[in-house]
Amino acid sequence: MAQGPTFSDEQVDYFMQESLNEAKSARDEGEVPIGAVIVYENQIIARAHNHREANQIATAHAELLAIESANSWLKSWRLEDTALFVTLEPCIMCAGAIINARIPVVYYGAEDSKGGATRSLYTLLEDKRLNHIVEVHDGIRSKEASELLQLFFSDIRAKRKIKKINNFYL
Amino acid sequence: MAQGPTFSDEQVDYFMQESLNEAKSARDEGEVPIGAVIVYENQIIARAHNHREANQIATAHAELLAIESANSWLKSWRLEDTALFVTLEPCIMCAGAIINARIPVVYYGAEDSKGGATRSLYTLLEDKRLNHIVEVHDGIRSKEASELLQLFFSDIRAKRKIKKINNFYL
Numbered sequence: 001m002a003q004g005p006t007f008s009d010e011q012v013d014y015f016m017q018e019s020l021n022e023a024k025s026a027r028d029e030g031e032v033p034i035g036a037v038i039v040y041e042n043q044i045i046a047r048a049h050n051h052r053e054a055n056q057i058a059t060a061h062a063e064l065l066a067i068e069s070a071n072s073w074l075k076s077w078r079l080e081d082t083a084l085f086v087t088l089e090p091c092i093m094c095a096g097a098i099i100n101a102r103i104p105v106v107y108y109g110a111e112d113s114k115g116g117a118t119r120s121l122y123t124l125l126e127d128k129r130l131n132h133i134v135e136v137h138d139g140i141r142s143k144e145a146s147e148l149l150q151l152f153f154s155d156i157r158a159k160r161k162i163k164k165i166n167n168f169y170l
Numbered sequence: 171m172a173q174g175p176t177f178s179d180e181q182v183d184y185f186m187q188e189s190l191n192e193a194k195s196a197r198d199e200g201e202v203p204i205g206a207v208i209v210y211e212n213q214i215i216a217r218a219h220n221h222r223e224a225n226q227i228a229t230a231h232a233e234l235l236a237i238e239s240a241n242s243w244l245k246s247w248r249l250e251d252t253a254l255f256v257t258l259e260p261c262i263m264c265a266g267a268i269i270n271a272r273i274p275v276v277y278y279g280a281e282d283s284k285g286g287a288t289r290s291l292y293t294l295l296e297d298k299r300l301n302h303i304v305e306v307h308d309g310i311r312s313k314e315a316s317e318l319l320q321l322f323f324s325d326i327r328a329k330r331k332i333k334k335i336n337n338f339y340l
Contacts, residue, residue, distance in 0.1 A: 056241055068227055071225075071227045077225075092265060093263055100228045121297070
């Protein structure tokens with residue numbers, strides 16, 4: 001396993017708070033609220049939130065956008081001395097991007113039982129057959145990350161219901 | 171499984187030839203030679219080749235770039251009526267992107283025993299637990315795709331050897 005940066009509990013808390021703030025920005029834009037930051041030498045060098053609907057780009061997940069931004073910042077496709085913080089368990093694509101970018105440490109919040117590829121459906125980041133193994137920390141401020149998602153989807157369901165009632169009376 | 175477009179053998183051959191041409195463009199730019207095209211209504215709407223070194227972006231694989239280009243062309247993150255042709259078996263990241271973009275059919279060339287996530291290490295595109303299953307056709311003009319890769323890497327090794335000899339005499 002590649003040696004990555006280490007953090008105090010306060011730092012982990014702070015960087016996940018920043019990821020949660022990104023998730024809130026996504027929510028305010030009508031996107032599924034997921035946020036991520038990438039840390040290098042104790043500084044956030046990239047931050048992003050889910051942007052799929054606005055961009056109509058299938059790959060515009062928070063982690064992927066943050067990785068591309070960190071690549072640009074460091075002028076390197078290798079993110080060997082960084083750590084990624086993300087509010088939701090990465091999907092298959094994002095787990096693959098984390099491996100491809102050689103990120104050594106990942107902290108995530110809520111689990112994704114339907115599409116999570118880090119602990120739920122697969123443990124892709126810890127596959128010893130691959131040329132890069134990632135240190136994974138799960139469940140960081142997971143309650144807040146889950147609540148953001150639950151509220152977002154219950155809000156969508158409520159809006160659909162009102163629309164249905166309105167259509168009935170029109 | 172989602173119903174995707176179907177092709178004659180001649181069409182499959184043609185679209186893979188176009189992917190091989192993209193792979194050759196990558197080679198000519200000093201990139202690992204991998205190419206991809208995306209087809210919609212029997213037309214190529216997106217073509218791309220590996221661009222990792224030039225861009226220094228870890229995610230700049232042929233498939234991912236082609237998917238993003240097709241999203242822009244169709245103005246939709248959903249690529250439901252398309253097919254992806256790629257010269258090498260997709261990695262984890264690209265398999266995830268194919269699923270996220272809802273591409274129903276994938277044709278690929280050479281197998282990637284070390285990182286392939288479609289047949290070699292995983293069969294991610296055919297996982298029934300996910301909300302999208304992909305129809306996979308492997309081994310399409312695989313000899314040509316393999317040869318391009320083998321020649322590229324043997325060329326790099328030869329150049330390294332010459333450099334070593336030159337350094338010895340300097």
